[in-house]
Amino acid sequence: MPAVTAPDFPGPKYTAPALEKGLDILELLSRTDLGLSQAEIARDLGRSVSEIFRMLVVLTERGYVAQDPVSDRYVLTTLLFEVAHRTPLIRRLTSSAAPLMRDLAHEINQSVHLAVLSDDGVLIVGQVDPPARHVMSIRLGTRVDLWRASSGRVMLAFQTPQELDRALARVPLPPGMTEERVRLDLDEIRQRGHEIVDSFVVRGIVNISAPIIDHTGLAIAALTVPHLERYGEGISFADCCAKAIGAAGRLSRSLGGGVAG
Helix, strand or coil: CCCCCCCCCCCCCCCCHHHHHHHHHHHHHCCCCCCECHHHHHHHHCCCHHHHHHHHHHHHHCCCEEECCCCCCEEECCHHHHHHCCCHHHHHHHHHHHHHHHHHHHHHCCCEEEEEEECCEEEEEEEECCCCCCCCCCCCCCEEEHHHCHHHHHHHHCCCHHHHHHHHHHCCCCCCCCHHHHHHHHHHHHHHCCEEEECCCCCCEEEEEEEEECCCCCEEEEEEEEEECCCCCCCCHHHHHHHHHHHHHHHHHHCCCCCCC
16 A cells, blocks of 8 residues: 655644844845934834834833944844854854954954855954054945955855855855856966955055865855055065965964865
8 A cells, every 4th residue: 555645735834923023124224324213223123213212112122233323224233244253154264263353364464354254245253453543444244245245255165156156146146256157267367266356446455365274175264355456565465475374374274174276
């Protein structure tokens, strides 16, 4: 007698409306620089002001949101960023990278930052400035467009083909950039093991970016130096590149991975 197969019913979909409202507010505020008023938040989320008010009270009491006393606009605090840093991967990355990044920044007299992939963008989780008076710095916690960041391109070059396909499907390419060109660029980055390219957003800056590889051979982060040329600089650009790429390799080995390339 043939075996009877149970019908394949879809599993139940669970919802938590209050939680969803709170997360909607956090995600909305994360996309604004100057904050939003209570009425603006309600309008943008298509909810009533009373619903939003209750959520904002709780989020403010828990320290995730703060209200500007002058403008009455609500903004995110750094608490979410601090919570993110408590995750094992970020905590392990930043604790391992911090002394290496400080040494590198002083040695080459350039800023250094550490980035990870986050949702459909790049998140800066580590930042060290050099002793120089003039620096090219990116604020800790900044989110950067995936395709306009060397760190994002470097990390995607060392992901699985399936993950790259998903990124290309989810995140629109900037004007003038084609999927064919991106795939060719990533192939070249993978072969070299790093990227040295003019900044996509700041004229005169050259990004030196190398992946942080874990034991699986995939990139879990990227170390990037936004190189700012100064007159009379004591260290050559070539030496900066070599030291930055070497630092990324040492960090990869400290995390159980190998050197890319």
